[in-house]
Amino acid sequence: MAPALTEAERAIAAGAEGEGAAMAMRIVAEAARLLSAPRLIPIASAHIDGALYHGDSGTLFAEKLVAGGARVAVRATLNVGALDLTGCAQIRLSGAPREMARRMMAAYAALGCEPSWTCAPYQAGHRPAFGTDVAWGESNAVAFCNSVLGARTNRYGDFLDIACAITGRAPDCGLHRPENRRARFVFDVSGLDPALLATETAWPVLGSLYGREASETVGVVTGVPADPGGDALKAFGAAAASSGAVGLFHIAGVTPEAPDLETALGGDLPERVVRVDAAMFRQSRSRLSTAETPDFVDAVAIGSPHLSEAEFEALERLLAGRRVAIPFYACTGRHVVAALDRDGRRSALEAQGVTIVADTCVVVTPILRELAGGVLMTNSGKFAHYAPGNTGYAALYGSLADCVESAVAGRPVFAEQAA
Amino acid sequence: MSAARAEILVEGRGGAGEALVLTAPISFWGGVDPATGTIADVRHPQHGACVSGRMLFVPGTIGSSSASAVLMELVHRGIAPAALILHEPDAILLLGLIVAREMGWETPVAVRMDRERFTAFTGKHVSVGAEITAASPVVAELHAASAKRWAQVYETLAR
Numbered sequence: 001m002a003p004a005l006t007e008a009e010r011a012i013a014a015g016a017e018g019e020g021a022a023m024a025m026r027i028v029a030e031a032a033r034l035l036s037a038p039r040l041i042p043i044a045s046a047h048i049d050g051a052l053y054h055g056d057s058g059t060l061f062a063e064k065l066v067a068g069g070a071r072v073a074v075r076a077t078l079n080v081g082a083l084d085l086t087g088c089a090q091i092r093l094s095g096a097p098r099e100m101a102r103r104m105m106a107a108y109a110a111l112g113c114e115p116s117w118t119c120a121p122y123q124a125g126h127r128p129a130f131g132t133d134v135a136w137g138e139s140n141a142v143a144f145c146n147s148v149l150g151a152r153t154n155r156y157g158d159f160l161d162i163a164c165a166i167t168g169r170a171p172d173c174g175l176h177r178p179e180n181r182r183a184r185f186v187f188d189v190s191g192l193d194p195a196l197l198a199t200e201t202a203w204p205v206l207g208s209l210y211g212r213e214a215s216e217t218v219g220v221v222t223g224v225p226a227d228p229g230g231d232a233l234k235a236f237g238a239a240a241a242s243s244g245a246v247g248l249f250h251i252a253g254v255t256p257e258a259p260d261l262e263t264a265l266g267g268d269l270p271e272r273v274v275r276v277d278a279a280m281f282r283q284s285r286s287r288l289s290t291a292e293t294p295d296f297v298d299a300v301a302i303g304s305p306h307l308s309e310a311e312f313e314a315l316e317r318l319l320a321g322r323r324v325a326i327p328f329y330a331c332t333g334r335h336v337v338a339a340l341d342r343d344g345r346r347s348a349l350e351a352q353g354v355t356i357v358a359d360t361c362v363v364v365t366p367i368l369r370e371l372a373g374g375v376l377m378t379n380s381g382k383f384a385h386y387a388p389g390n391t392g393y394a395a396l397y398g399s400l401a402d403c404v405e406s407a408v409a410g411r412p413v414f415a416e417q418a419a
Numbered sequence: 420m421s422a423a424r425a426e427i428l429v430e431g432r433g434g435a436g437e438a439l440v441l442t443a444p445i446s447f448w449g450g451v452d453p454a455t456g457t458i459a460d461v462r463h464p465q466h467g468a469c470v471s472g473r474m475l476f477v478p479g480t481i482g483s484s485s486a487s488a489v490l491m492e493l494v495h496r497g498i499a500p501a502a503l504i505l506h507e508p509d510a511i512l513l514l515g516l517i518v519a520r521e522m523g524w525e526t527p528v529a530v531r532m533d534r535e536r537f538t539a540f541t542g543k544h545v546s547v548g549a550e551i552t553a554a555s556p557v558v559a560e561l562h563a564a565s566a567k568r569w570a571q572v573y574e575t576l577a578r
Contacts, residue, residue, distance in 0.1 A: 023521050030517045034428065034510040054485060055453050055492035061518060137484065157484025157511050159491075159518045245481075389449055 003032035003171065004039050012167065020068025024166035031160050037171035045128050046076040046165035047121050047145070049137030050158040051108040052364055053082040053101035061159065062107035065166070070111055073168035077116040077126045079138045081105040082365040085117070086334050088346075089357040092366040101365075111162065117359035118333030120234060120306040122149060125335070130256055133176050135164035139246075140305045140382065143237035146248040148230070150256035152176050155247050175248055181257060182266035183220035183250050186273040187213060190223025192281060197224065201285070201399045203232040204381030206276070207239030209284035211246050213274050220250040220264035227254050231308055238305050239381025288384040288397035297377045297396055300324070300407045301362045301387070303331030304380040309339055311400075315354075316345070318404040324353035325410035327368075331361040353407075363390045377412065379403050421539040422573035425530035425547070428508050429516045430568070433528050434501035435546040435575060436474045440537050441465050444479030447486035447512060456498040474545040475500035478534040480509045490515030494524050502527045502547045504572060506534035530570050543574045 005013070013025040032040060050058065082101040083091050093101060109115050118124050122144050128134045128151035136145050136153040145151050154174040156164060164170045174180055187210055189197065196202055210219065228236075233251075240246040250258035258264035302315070307330055315330065330349070337358045340346040346356055362368055363386040368376065376393035378384055379402070384395040398406065398414060405413040442464045445451070450460035456471035471493070480486060490512055493499040505512075508531055516526045528547055547570050 027514070027517060027521065030429075031510055031514055034508050034513055049484070050488075052485075054448075054488040055495070057491045057495035057519070057522070058488050060495070061491070061522060064522060139484070155484055157486070157514070158488040159514050160487075160511075 001033070001036065003029060003037050005029060009040060009169070018069040020065045020070025021166055023065065023068060024070055024163040027159060027163040028167050028169055028171065032171035035171050035173045037173040039172050040169040041133055041172045041176060042168055043074055043135045043164060043170045044132040045074050045126065045134045046072065046161060047079060047126065047136040047138060047141050048076055048108060048113055048161045048165060049079040049156070050161050051078055051081050051105055053097065053104050056100050058158065059100045059104040059107065062104055062111070062162070065162065066107050066110045070166045072112040072165040074165055075126070076113040076165040077121040077124070078108055078113045079117070079119055079141065080360045080364055081117055082360060084357060084359045086337055086358040088337060089329070089355055089367060091360065108162070111166070113165070116333060116335065118306045118335065119304070119361070120308070120333060123230065123234070123308050124333050133170065135161060135170045137161040139241035140234065140238035142247050143241045143249065144234060146175055147237060147250065147255050148233050152181070155245070181218060181248060182268070183218050183258070183264040184271050185214070185217055185219045186261070186270045187219050187221045187276065188223050188273060189221060189276045191275055191277050192223070193278070194225050196281070197228070199399070200232070201379065203228060203236040204239040204379070205281060205285045205288065207236035208243045208288060208381045208385070209276065209280060210236070210249065211240035211242060211244030214240065214244045214246050214249070216245040218248050218250070220252055220258055220261060222252045222261050224251050224254055231311055234305050235381060239385070242382045242385040285397065288381060289395055290388050291375045291394040291396040294396050294412050296375060297326065297406050297412050298371055298374040298393065299327040299329065299368055300377045300403045301329040301331065301383055302379055302400065302403060303329070303357070304361055304363065304382040306361070307332040307336060309336055312336065312340060312345070314400060315404065316349070318401055319352055322352065322408050324407035326407055328354045328407045329357050329362050329367065330354050331357040334358050363387055368393060377403050377406055420574045421543065422571060423532055423536050425504065425532040425570050425572045427528065427568040427570050428505065428531050429513050429526070429529040431516060431520070431526040431528035433546070433548045433570070434474065435544070436472050436501040438476060438540040438543050438545045439465065439468055439470060439473035440476040440541045441478055444481045445477065446481045446483060447489040448483035451489055453489045453492035454496070456493055470500045471498040472501050474502050474504065474540070474547065476504045476537045476540065478506050478537060480512055484511050486512045487515035487518065491519045494519040494526055499527055503529040504532050504537070504547070505529060506532070528570065530572065532572060540574065544576065545572060546575045547572050
């Protein structure tokens with residue numbers, strides 16, 4: 001059924017504000033029809049995932065919007081592109097694809113999007129208020145925005161994200177509606193050692209397990225004794241949104257729509273309770289590694305989602321001035337690079353052998369050298385999930401400390417594992 | 420001869436061709452090579468088959484929200500399926516056709532049909548065409564009441 005458009009929306013779709021805005025409005029209205037949304041609703045902001053080059057057609061689309069005079073109507077940050085425009089890292093993309101990727105990034109900037117080029121916009125100053133409707137893309141950003149900030153977004157993808165930003169509207173359906181945000185299953189981690197929950201690796205490992213259990217269902221995590229902090233929630237959501245289609249999760253006592261378990265469940269009984277034990281945790285952790293014989297490592301990559309300043313501080317502490325023996329990529333946004341540059345920390349890290357990658361990351365564009373049978377070590381659940389398919393490297397999962405010690409030694413080094 | 424009614428999800432060029440009936444859900448991003456139309460996911464049962472020019476029966480989709488970008492790239496390169504027959508109206512995938520149409524590129528029609536009916540078309544030469552509503556007053560009435568548009572999916576003789 002076609003959505004009911006207001007008179008103003010119909011006028012825009014007919015070209016009252018130019019051909020670019022008209023095209024954007026028609027795309028949002030058609031998406032609403034396919035999603036069975038009865039109407040469009042106003043949005044407060046957008047995060048655009050559509051500027052990553054997949055082929056020339058996407059570039060031509062963005063340039064057609066620019067030529068049609070379109071501009072974003074709300075604040076719109078940009079997710080990663082295929083190039084590092086800061087020049088921190090070398091991208092192995094050349095010829096026509098490189099030029100088309102560059103043109104695509106330029107077109108999105110010309111539409112009025114902020115050149116944030118990060119998958120962690122919520123750590124770069126873009127934090128919509130609780131309860132506001134927004135249109136965000138990039139699975140980890142969607143999960144964080146819904147779950148940790150309590151703003152409301154569906155999982156917006158290529159084309160629809162920018163069309164929503166230009167029209168300032170989104171189809172009224174899914175997670176925009178309060179009744180669809182209630183948890184339907186419980187993910188109980190109270191059976192795990194609280195000391196384990198205080199470790200960095202607990203969150204990507206649990207997120208990966210949660211995503212497989214949840215698929216598209218909203219759930220609530222219970223048994224978390226204390227707020228694990230933004231970086232841990234970022235890692236949990238990214239891993240969950242990689243292994244499942246997770247757009248929203250709750251953590252009882254931690255996230256804003258879950259002051260307690262009963263509220264998260266909306267007063268209903270859960271359809272299912274998953275009780276996580278130490279064996280499930282160990283199995284989920286080992287699933288993150290695909291390397292069959294973890295006796296060598298060719299490169300280390302961290303920063304999916306992009307590293308925060310606090311995570312760089314942890315990296316610097318663990319490196320303690322030592323030099324790495326193998327390629328080591330630290331992916332982040334230019335908001336953090338600017339901070340690192342202010343006090344010479346980037347050049348210090350580079351002197352220790354660390355390659356800082358800004359605006360993009362190692363699983364979305366060719367950065368790692370081509371290496372059949374290569375092994376990539378990471379502390380990121382999301383890198384571990386996507387590296388084998390997107391880079392050809394097998395994944396080897398470890399804590400940040402393990403990644404640093406392995407990079408310095410040039411071979412896998414694991415501290416004794418908890419749990 | 421097999422034939423079925425199907426709701427039109429996105430209008431486009433009606434087509435004819437050999438059916439490619441997928442037997443498992445597919446992720447277009449990472450699962451279909453946008454440069455060749457080949458099913459690249461090694462775990463997919465139809466791995467290695469090419470979707471280009473085929474009547475593509477899709478029982479379900481999984482994965483990334485960049486599926487629309489892959490489908491639009493196939494259209495732009497002239498290697499899209501001849502028609503899409505979906506079990507569910509997957510908005511993310513179909514957005515690829517909607518945007519391609521906005522770009523002025525010719526897009527294949529996409530229709531909805533229950534996946535239980537898919538197997539009847541396996542290995543057949545299939546056409547998707549507009550339904551002749553005048554021949555069936557009941558259908559015409561249904562059509563007017565639901566504001567839905569219908570197509571006919573039917574087996575034809577290969578030329």
